[in-house]
Amino acid sequence: MIVFKFGGASVKNANSIINVAQILKKFYHQQAIVVVISAMDKTTNALEDLAKFATQNLKEDTWNQFKKIQDFHYQIIDDLFKNQSEEIKKEIEPFFIELEAITKGILLLGDYPNRIWDKVMAFGELLSTKIIASYLSFIGIENQWKDARTFIITDHQYRQADIIGSLTNQKVKENFQNLKKGFLTITQGYIGSTPEGITTTLGREGSDYTASILGAILDAEKVVVWKDVAGIMSGDPKKFPDAQKIDYLSYEQAIEMTFYGATVIHPKTIKPLKNANIPLEVKCFLDVDANGTWIGIPGHSNQNTSIRIIKKNVTVFNIQPKDFSFMDETWTSTVYNYATKAGVKVLLVQSSAISLQLCLEFHNTRNKEFQNLLTEEFWVNVQNDLYLHSLLNCYQPFCFEDKIIMGQKIGKNYHWVSENENL
Ligand code: ASP
Ligand code: MG
Numbered sequence: 174m175i176v177f178k179f180g181g182a183s184v185k186n187a188n189s190i191i192n193v194a195q196i197l198k199k200f201y202h203q204q205a206i207v208v209v210i211s212a213m214d215k216t217t218n219a220l221e222d223l224a225k226f227a228t229q230n231l232k233e234d235t236w237n238q239f240k241k242i243q244d245f246h247y248q249i250i251d252d253l254f255k256n257q258s259e260e261i262k263k264e265i266e267p268f269f270i271e272l273e274a275i276t277k278g279i280l281l282l283g284d285y286p287n288r289i290w291d292k293v294m295a296f297g298e299l300l301s302t303k304i305i306a307s308y309l310s311f312i313g314i315e316n317q318w319k320d321a322r323t324f325i326i327t328d329h330q331y332r333q334a335d336i337i338g339s340l341t342n343q344k345v346k347e348n349f350q351n352l353k354k355g356f357l358t359i360t361q362g363y364i365g366s367t368p369e370g371i372t373t374t375l376g377r378e379g380s381d382y383t384a385s386i387l388g389a390i391l392d393a394e395k396v397v398v399w400k401d402v403a404g405i406m407s408g409d410p411k412k413f414p415d416a417q418k419i420d421y422l423s424y425e426q427a428i429e430m431t432f433y434g435a436t437v438i439h440p441k442t443i444k445p446l447k448n449a450n451i452p453l454e455v456k457c458f459l460d461v462d463a464n465g466t467w468i469g470i471p472g473h474s475n476q477n478t479s480i481r482i483i484k485k486n487v488t489v490f491n492i493q494p495k496d497f498s499f500m501d502e503t504w505t506s507t508v509y510n511y512a513t514k515a516g517v518k519v520l521l522v523q524s525s526a527i528s529l530q531l532c533l534e535f536h537n538t539r540n541k542e543f544q545n546l547l548t549e550e551f552w553v554n555v556q557n558d559l560y561l562h563s564l565l566n567c568y569q570p571f572c573f574e575d576k577i578i579m580g581q582k583i584g585k586n587y588h589w590v591s592e593n594e595n596l
Contacts, residue, residue, distance in 0.1 A: 174205040174352050176396040178362060178384035183399050183458045184301055185214035187252030194309060196399070196461055197357060201314065205352035207391065209362045209384040210305055212297025213249065216242065217363075217377070224293050227279035239276060243269055246300050253308050261307050265300060272296050287331035291364075291374045295322075298361035298380075306359040316357035324348045325365030325383060327373045334365060334373035336386060341365075345390040352391075360387075381439040385453070389445035396451060398438060399458040404466035405430070405437050408481035416481075421467050423474035426565070427453075429586065433520070433563040434484030443468070475566055484561040486535045487520060489578055489590055491554040492547060493528045500529050507550065515543035520561060521588055523579050530579045532561055532590050560594045563587070 177197070184190050200206060211217075219242050226235040246265070251258045275293060279285045285293070298321075306318040324344035327334035352358065362380020365373050375382050381398055388396035405427075408416040422430070424447040431440040437455065446453055446469060456465035467473065494504050508529055512519060516539045521532035533540055535557065547553045559578060564571060564587040571587055573580045574596060580589030 174207065174391055174393055175200075176207045176209060176384050176388040176391070176393045178209040178380055178396065178398045179211065179458070180380060180398075180400065181211045181214050181216065182401045184210060184305065187249050189458075190249065190253060190305055190308060192458060193305070193399075194312060194314065196458060197309065198314060199461065201357055202355050204354055204394070205356065205358075207349065207352070207358045207360065207387055207393075209360055209380055209387065210298070210302050211362050211380045213246070213301045213304075216245070216297035216301070217294055219245075220293050220297055223276060224279060224285050224290060227276050228283060228285055230280060230283055232280065235276060235280060239273065242272075246304065250304060253304070254311060257311070261304065264307065265303050268296055268300055268303070288371065291331045291334075292372045294374050295361075295364045295372045298364050302359050302361050309357065309359070314357060315355065316359050317351075319348060319358055319360040321361040321364050321383065322366035322370070322372055325375075325386065326368055327365040327375070329367050329371075329373070331373055333376045334367075336365065336375070336382075337368070340368060341386065342390050345387060349387075349391055375441075376439075378436070378439050379441075381442040382445075385442045385445045385451075388451050388453075389449035392449065393451055395454055396446060397454045397456055398442075399456055400437065400465075401457065401459060402437070403457050403460070403463065404455050405435070405468075407478045409483070412483065413481055417478060419466050419475050419478050419480070420464065421470060421473035421475055424469045426475050427468045429563075429565055430480060430482060433565070433588065434482045434561065435480075477568075479567050479569075480563075480565040482563040482565070483594060484520070484563070485594070486557075487559050487561045487590060488533045488535050488540055489556045489559055490531045490533060490540075490543070490547075491528060491556075492531070493552045495550060495552055497527060500524050500527055505529060508547065511543055511546040515539050515546060517543045521579065521581065521590065523581060532559075532579060559590050559592060562589050562591060562596065 179193055183193055223238045226238055250261050254261050306316055309316045326337050326340035326344055362383040363375055384396050404418045406416045407419055410416045424443050428443045452470050453468040454465055457463055492508055518534040519531050523530040544553055566585050567587055573589055577589045577591050
C-alpha cells in the first residue's frame with residue numbers, strides 16, 4: 174500500500190479537488206492508497222481568526238467569519254455536486270452546528286483554552302475530508318472515510334501534541350485491516366485525540382507527519398507528499414532565482430534541511446520513515462508524470478546541489494559565568510539543564526573560553542523562562558529578530574562575512590546567524 178498526502182493548496186477550490194480526484198483515479202487501481210488530506214486552502218487560518226474574534230468579543234466579526242468559512246465550503250460543494258449539493262450540505266451540517274455551539278461558548282467565556290482551540294481547528298480537516306470523500310463516491314471512486322481521532326492517539330499537549338507510539342500503532346493496525354486495490358481510505362492530517370478521546374492537533378502543517386506515521390505503521394511502499402512545486406528546491410525560488418529541483422536526498426539531508434528552516438515538509442516527517450525504511454516522494458500535483466524529489470532511496474543522496482535556507486526570527490543568547498570562570502563542562506551542563514527545563518529549541522551552539530552562544534528558535538515565553546533561569550549565575554545577552562542562514566552541501570570554499578553574530582562549518586554544511594536577511 175501507499176500513502177498520499179494532499180495539503181491545503183491542493184484542495185483550495187472545486188477545480189483543484191477535481192484534479193486530486195483525477196490523480197487518485199489514475200493510481201488507485203494499482204494498489205491500496207490511504208489518502209491524508211489537510212483543510213481546504215487557508216481554512217486553518219480562517220478558523221484561528223474565528224476563535225480570536227470570539228475571544229475579543231467581536232460579535233459581528235465572529236459571525237461574519239463563521240459565515241465566510243461556511244460559504245467557502247458550501248460554494249465548493251455547489252461547484253462539485255451541482256444539483257445534488259443540498260444533500261451533501263445536509264451531511265456536513267452537524268459540523269457547522271457543533272462549530273457554532275463552540276463559537277458561542279468562546280464568546281461567552283472570552284477565552285479559549287488550547288484544548289478548545291484544537292477542537293475548533295479540527296473542523297478544517299473534518300470538513301475537507303468529508304466533502305472530498307463524498308465527491309469521490311459521487312464520481313464512482315469507492316472509498317471509506319475515517320476519523321483520524323480514532324487512531325492517531327496523542328498526549329495532552331494541545332496545539333502541539335506528541336503521538337503516543339504504542340497506542341497509535343495498535344489503533345492504526347485495528348482500523349486499517351480492510352485496505353485493498355481499487356478502494357481508497359480518506360482521512361485527516363494534523364488531528365488526533367488523547368487516549369480519552371479529546372481532540373488534539375499535531376502543530377501547524379502537521380499533516381505530513383500524520384502521513385509518515387501511517388506510512389511507517391502500515392509498512393507502506395512509499396509516502397507521497399503532493400505539492401504545488403516541482404519537488405524540493407535548493408532554495409526558495411522567490412529569494413534565489415537560480416534554485417533548482419533536487420532529485421534525491423538522503424534522510425539525513427532532509428532532516429538537516431527541515432531542521433534549519435526549509436518549510437517544504439514538516440520537520441517531524443522524516444524520523445518515522447527513516448526508522449521504518451520507507452521512502453518519501455515529494456511530487457507536483459500540477460504535473461503528475463514529472464519526477465519530483467525522492468528521499469531515502471538507498472544509495473541516492475544529493476551530491477551536487479548546494480542548498481540555501483534562511484530561517485527568520487531566531488534569537489542568540491550569549492552566556493557567561495558571572496564569576497569569570499571558564500565555560501567548562503559543568504557550566505555547560507548547567508546551561509543545558511536550564512534549556513531543557515524551559516523547553517527552548519537550540520539550533521546552533523558555539524563556545525569559547527568564558528562564553529557559550531546559543532542560537533534558539535524564537536519562543537516568547539520559553540526563551541524568557543530560560544533567561545530567568547540563567548540570570549542568577551550568568552551574564553546573559555539576548556539578541557532577537559535575527560536570521561539563521563544555512564548553506565548545506567557546499568562544495569566550494571566559502572568565507573563567513575565579518576558581520577556575522579555566530580557561525581560554524583560542519584563537514585560541507587555552513588550555518589551562520591546575521592542581523593540581515595540578505596547578504
Ligand atoms: N491544516 C493544517 C494547517 O494549515 C495542517 C496542515 O495543513 O498540514 O496548519
Ligand atoms: Mg497546509
